[in-house]
Amino acid sequence: xxxxxxxxxxxRRAFVSSAAASVLVLPSQATLAATPITPHQxxxxxxxDRKDLFADIDNDLVLIASKAKQAGGKILHLRGTVLGSHGxxxxxxxxxxxxxxxxxxxxxxxxxxxxxxxxxxxxxxxSTFTNTDxxxxxxxxxxxPYTGRTPHIHVKVRNSSGxxxxxxxxxxxxxxxxxxxxxxxxxxxxxxxVTVDLRHTTNNDxxxxxxxxxxxxx
Ligand SMILES: [Fe+2]
Numbered sequence: 001x002x003x004x005x006x007x008x009x010x011x012r013r014a015f016v017s018s019a020a021a022s023v024l025v026l027p028s029q030a031t032l033a034a035t036p037i038t039p040h041q042x043x044x045x046x047x048x049d050r051k052d053l054f055a056d057i058d059n060d061l062v063l064i065a066s067k068a069k070q071a072g073g074k075i076l077h078l079r080g081t082v083l084g085s086h087g088x089x090x091x092x093x094x095x096x097x098x099x100x101x102x103x104x105x106x107x108x109x110x111x112x113x114x115x116x117x118x119x120x121x122x123x124x125x126x127s128t129f130t131n132t133d134x135x136x137x138x139x140x141x142x143x144x145p146y147t148g149r150t151p152h153i154h155v156k157v158r159n160s161s162g163x164x165x166x167x168x169x170x171x172x173x174x175x176x177x178x179x180x181x182x183x184x185x186x187x188x189x190x191x192x193x194v195t196v197d198l199r200h201t202t203n204n205d206x207x208x209x210x211x212x213x214x215x216x217x218x
Contacts, residue, residue, distance in 0.1 A: 089134025
């Protein structure tokens with residue numbers, strides 16, 4: 001996994017450099033001082049238990065190894081930095097994301113929405129490591145709503161000592177946010193911490209930066 005993931009990892013500085021002329025890139029929250037811990041959000045019932053379906057669980061959820069076709073949905077480059085409780089970038093942290101596919105199906109046996117077909121080209125779950133600068137990246141799709149929930153991406157960060165933080169990332173300006181119970185259970189400042197602006201790239205993909213502050217130091 002790591003070799004494949006490393007090969008596909010997307011360097012933030014290279015991305016900004018190559019696309020700066022036409023992509024509006026938001027400044028990283030990593031540059032802000034005294035950033036509070038990212039709020040915990042529930043893991044939910046759909047943590048993927050069907051990873052065995054795919055040959056890879058890397059950081060590219062759009063293209064599964066051995067499959068020629070890409071997943072349905074709007075491509076999103078999700079990128080960010082994992083920061084420790086003192087605000088320092090943390091390398092070698094495991095970052096996992098999972099989300100439903102374009103049809104609203106999770107990669108989980110517990111997803112009871114059997115009337116909706118699962119997109120067999122969507123990986124549904126991805127895992128990567130932060131680099132020496134604490135940065136991670138995924139290629140996935142813009143999250144879509146499902147019954148009772150506004151679009152969101154589940155995110156879990158773990159270290160080698162067994163510490164972990166689970167949260168959810170939301171899309172700024174999405175009309176479903178106002179009706180989402182989990183989102184509105186957060187304070188205003190907490191909502192800001194987990195809400196990400198998505199911008200278009202030159203090739204009409206989306207890019208968003210989600211920095212995560214964990215409650216441990218290394
Ligand atoms: Fe969910």
